[in-house]
Amino acid sequence: MLRKTTGAVMVVGGGISGMQSALDLANSGFKVYLVESSPAIGGKMAQLDKTFPTNDCSMCIVSPKLVELGRHRNIELLTHSEVVGVDGEAGNFKARIIQHARYVDIDKCTGCGLCELVCPVTHLSWFPEQPGPGEKKKKLKAKDKVLIKGTGSPEPSSLAPWTFSVNEDACAKCGVCHRACLHDAVSWQKKNLHISIRTSVPAAVPALLPARKNFLQLP
Ligand code: SF4
Ligand code: SF4
Incomplete structure (x- = not known):
């Protein structure tokens, strides 16, 4: 009996490794769902100035990939989203995803920042991160405080x-x-x-994987 398979891949994690994986798969002809929990893709690399050890400009590496991802017809971006469950078997998975409300219409928002300017609430941004249990709280500078949370990146x-x-x-x-x-x-x-997608492979791409060949992690 022929098994029914799906020609789509779900990549979880929109950092530099997830972005490159999504681009490679999409350029190979796969439909790719790129799921990222934060409101924007780019990850830590988009927040850095230079990369170690070559001292290359981070945004010079990330920017072309962001643009290509945003325009690629084989890639569907699901930002501010979390995978809540995966059922099925190899070749035919069904993933359940929650896309959190951003309360801002991205088709209308121009990124002018006026809302940030008028918001009376001051709270910590996502970067630098909150201290873990037992860690000392870092002294915040004025630039570390934000009023309304922007995407942070890109x-x-x-x-x-x-x-x-x-x-x-x-x-x-x-x-x-x-x-x-x-x-x-x-x-x-x-x-x-609440979104449901069918995929042949759910792939988790955590940051800083030691070897690219290990980028697929089946459940
Ligand atoms: S005020 Fe805020 S939500 Fe409105 S367009 Fe400007 S950045 Fe976007
Ligand atoms: S984001 Fe800021 S300005 Fe907007 S409703 Fe909340 S507290 Fe008020």
């Missing part, structure tokens, strides 16, 4: 879409950003989306 210079999202945990729901936005991009109607 940088505007990357030519990739630059949009904002509301951090639901920190938001005081005052509505000031909604009134300030000139493009009517802040929307409180958005709810979490």
